[in-house]
Amino acid sequence: MADWTYSNVVPWWPYVFILLAGWLPTDIWRYLGVVSASRIDETSEAAKLARTIATALVAAVIAQLVFFPTGALADIPLPVRFGSLAAGFAAYQLSRRRILAGIIAAELVIGGWALVAILI
Incomplete structure (x- = not known):
């Protein structure tokens, strides 16, 4: 007897679901x-x-990542996460507000900690 589950009859349904439930509601507001x-x-x-609310939301997400992380980020000690945040902010300010400089500086702090943790 044939297996008549929906995924066997219409194998592309997850892609339609992603399109309808994920992309479409988000992009309508963008457009x-x-x-x-x-x-x-x-x-x-x-x-x-609107700019104030957007900035506050980004700050809240960053604070949650630093102070209440989940997953692999939770394995990084708080002083390293906080140092990464401080280094990223300092690089951002010193580079005349270039976001990429802040991201690279923060990543270098976390990457440096990971390298030291591996070598020890």
Whole structure:
């Protein structure tokens, strides 16, 4: 008797699900943002509020990664994670706010700790 499970009848359904449940809801808001961006005044109170909320959300995610990590990041000691954060922020400020410089500096601190941990 044939196996009539949905994944055997329609083997491409996970890709459709990813498209409909993952990509489409996210990108609709992106496209609406692009279309409406030309009509928004960057100096308005609403734009300032949106920028403030977005910055706060990014800061909250970074704080969660540093102070309450999960997975492999949880194996890295807190002083190393905090030092990585400090080094990344310092590099960002010293490089005239280049994000890539901050990311590379933070990665070098964590990578250096990993190298030392392996060698010891």
